[in-house]
Amino acid sequence: MDLRxxxxxxxxxxxxxxxxxxxxWNLEAAAISGMLARVGNGQYTVLFENVKGYYPDKGRLxxxxxxxxxxxxxxxxxxxxxxxxxxxxxxxxPEFSKRLRRIIKPMEVSASEAPCKEVVKxxxxxxxxxxxxxxxxETDGGRYLTLHAIVNQDPDTGWINAGTYRWMVxxxxxxxxxxxxxxxxPTIYYAKYEQRGNTMPxxxxxxxxxxxxxxxxxxxPTGVCxxxxxxxxxxxxxxxxxxxxxxxxxxxxxxxVIEGEIRPGERIDEGPFGEYTGYTHGRNVSPVFRVNCxxxxxxxxxxxxxxxxxxxxxxxxxxxxxxxxxxxxxSAGIKxxxxxxxxxxxxxxxxxxxxxxxxxxxxxxxxxxMGNKAMINLNTIGLYDTDADVTDCRDMMxxxxxxxDPRSISDFTSDDDIYQTPLSFISDAANRAKGTGGAKLxxxxxSKFKSWKKPEKTIFEKAYPVSIQKKVKxxxxxxxxxEAFDEKEIF
Amino acid sequence: xxxxSIFDAYLAQNYKDISEGKEIIxxxxxxxxxxxxxxxxxxxxxxxGLKDADELLVKRDTGEWKSEKWFIKIxxxxxxxxxxxxxxxxxxxxxGYGAAK
Numbered sequence: 001m002d003l004r005x006x007x008x009x010x011x012x013x014x015x016x017x018x019x020x021x022x023x024x025w026n027l028e029a030a031a032i033s034g035m036l037a038r039v040g041n042g043q044y045t046v047l048f049e050n051v052k053g054y055y056p057d058k059g060r061l062x063x064x065x066x067x068x069x070x071x072x073x074x075x076x077x078x079x080x081x082x083x084x085x086x087x088x089x090x091x092x093x094p095e096f097s098k099r100l101r102r103i104i105k106p107m108e109v110s111a112s113e114a115p116c117k118e119v120v121k122x123x124x125x126x127x128x129x130x131x132x133x134x135x136x137x138e139t140d141g142g143r144y145l146t147l148h149a150i151v152n153q154d155p156d157t158g159w160i161n162a163g164t165y166r167w168m169v170x171x172x173x174x175x176x177x178x179x180x181x182x183x184x185x186p187t188i189y190y191a192k193y194e195q196r197g198n199t200m201p202x203x204x205x206x207x208x209x210x211x212x213x214x215x216x217x218x219x220x221p222t223g224v225c226x227x228x229x230x231x232x233x234x235x236x237x238x239x240x241x242x243x244x245x246x247x248x249x250x251x252x253x254x255x256x257v258i259e260g261e262i263r264p265g266e267r268i269d270e271g272p273f274g275e276y277t278g279y280t281h282g283r284n285v286s287p288v289f290r291v292n293c294x295x296x297x298x299x300x301x302x303x304x305x306x307x308x309x310x311x312x313x314x315x316x317x318x319x320x321x322x323x324x325x326x327x328x329x330x331s332a333g334i335k336x337x338x339x340x341x342x343x344x345x346x347x348x349x350x351x352x353x354x355x356x357x358x359x360x361x362x363x364x365x366x367x368x369x370m371g372n373k374a375m376i377n378l379n380t381i382g383l384y385d386t387d388a389d390v391t392d393c394r395d396m397m398x399x400x401x402x403x404x405d406p407r408s409i410s411d412f413t414s415d416d417d418i419y420q421t422p423l424s425f426i427s428d429a430a431n432r433a434k435g436t437g438g439a440k441l442x443x444x445x446x447s448k449f450k451s452w453k454k455p456e457k458t459i460f461e462k463a464y465p466v467s468i469q470k471k472v473k474x475x476x477x478x479x480x481x482x483e484a485f486d487e488k489e490i491f
Numbered sequence: 492x493x494x495x496s497i498f499d500a501y502l503a504q505n506y507k508d509i510s511e512g513k514e515i516i517x518x519x520x521x522x523x524x525x526x527x528x529x530x531x532x533x534x535x536x537x538x539x540g541l542k543d544a545d546e547l548l549v550k551r552d553t554g555e556w557k558s559e560k561w562f563i564k565i566x567x568x569x570x571x572x573x574x575x576x577x578x579x580x581x582x583x584x585x586x587g588y589g590a591a592k
Contacts, residue, residue: 025525026525129524129526135525137554138554139550139553139554139555140554141520141527141554142520142525142526142527143525143526169525169526170526170527170571171526171527171528171571172526174571174572267578268576268578269498269518269527269578271552271554272550272552272553272554273554274554280553280554280555281553282551282552282553282554282581283498283500283552283553283581284581285578285581290572429581
């Protein structure tokens with residue numbers, strides 16, 4: 001399945017809105033998409049078919065590609081996997097985890113079989129401004145790609161890494177990234193190419209399989225290629241094609257492919273950028289991404305995400321992390337994890353539903369997760385009984401208010417050596433540059449091994465006899481309430 | 492009239508040359524095209540003395556606009572591949588947030 005197939009699936013489900021009115025790539029498309037994500041509750045994806053200056057055939061934009069239902073944040077990913085969008089999380093997550101563990105090697109195809117080669121622009125003919133790459137927030141430093149992967153290769157082992165690092169257009173043939181040591185792609189560059197005085201080839205792709213972004217933002221282990229994992233998640237080999245100007249491979253059905261090189265020692269400004277952590281992350285220093293070639297499909301569709309608070313468009317990106325954390329904890333002997341989820345907006349809080357087997361399982365689970373390097377993205381962990389629906393933010397807050405006994409063991413730690421996302425503002429600038437200087441907190445809202453017994457919750461299903469519940473349900477539409485309420489809340 | 496923006500850190504870095512009316516080399520963001528350019532230009536805090544100047548808005552490192560409006564007269568757009576630009580320091584205070592350690 002490629003992006004265009006996925007848009008057809010969304011269209012069939014009534015989840016795609018096509019806008020043929022002229023919309024500006026400069027802030028307007030992102031503002032529309034961001035507001036749609038905020039008020040649309042994941043019901044829609046929006047395809048801008050008439051982008052100012054690029055109509056009728058120079059490119060389109062798609063927003064809200066993953067913008068989820070706030071109560072079923074996995075709904076569009078389920079669709080992309082060929083699963084029903086209303087699948088319960090307790091069924092979805094094990095299936096997602098199972099496929100994520102499966103390795104299926106990609107297959108290479110010829111350029112003539114690769115839609116991403118429909119248009120090829122090499123050297124001075126290549127111009128990033130020929131594509132409607134959007135300007136997303138007023139505070140940003142320029143136009144940004146957000147739903148893409150940057151691909152590079154370890155020169156010693158041949159390992160190919162494909163990771164998502166925000167990428168800024170700096171000119172017709174130049175770009176910059178948030179390219180921080182410690183993450184796979186940047187570390188390959190800094191520790192191997194630059195340290196040896198070598199130039200590193202790269203490719204960037206946008207589009208292709210809609211699951212690609214989920215994999216390129218996951219904590220795939222060192223030495224494992226994201227293309228192999230993507231094949232496993234998809235259930236068939238991903239078709240790759242050789243780049244025009246270097247030896248790297250890219251998905252043949254990508255919408256756009258940017259090829260280039262990073263030379264040692266060159267630096268350029270990158271940012272600011274309105275980030276998923278909920279505020280504008282400031283100006284940084286990046287290597288110079290020199291562009292040598294751009295290939296793309298005819299009238300390419302560039303997918304983007306309007307990051308920031310209140311819309312959580314890219315929440316599904318954390319699904320790969322969620323599955324990874326769970327597997328990590330289970331491999332360390334923690335049993336009874338039922339559900340887990342990242343917080344909706346800032347993706348810095350993780351909640352677990354757990355039926356602990358031993359009293360010490362609670363603290364162990366928190367510490368195991370905190371000790372994982374991927375914990376760089378997390379500050380806080382909440383641990384809940386399995387009857388709490390931690391996939392629902394409101395349920396989680398209600399449960400915290402009701403069942404968190406401040407006398408129970410909660411764990412706080414803070415140190416310069418503790419991982420901390422460079423996007424966080426709680427540490428100082430030097431630590432932010434290194435991804436350190438963090439602080440972590442876990443709190444325990446479980447009841448199993450406490451000295452008190454948890455009371456029944458006062459909710460509709462418990463507060464009224466079945467006869468009254470039945471009567472209310474049957475009379476509901478006659479009372480005129482039918483479509484005015486959230487289905488999950490009623491019956 | 493076109494509109495450009497520049498980080499305040501670059502105004503501070505080139506303050507002496509700017510105040511003496513000299514040309515400087517700097518990177519600006521064209522708000523019309525949404526792309527950064529490296530240019531040779533004179534910059535002033537008032538329009539006087541810069542005939543047919545374009546508007547220059549000033550951003551903090553965190554992207555917020557500063558209230559002041561400057562003016563820029565670009566004499567030449569430089570090839571970024573041929574130009575080395577000294578990056579202005581990013582400090583805890585210029586980033587506008589975070590611990591001050």
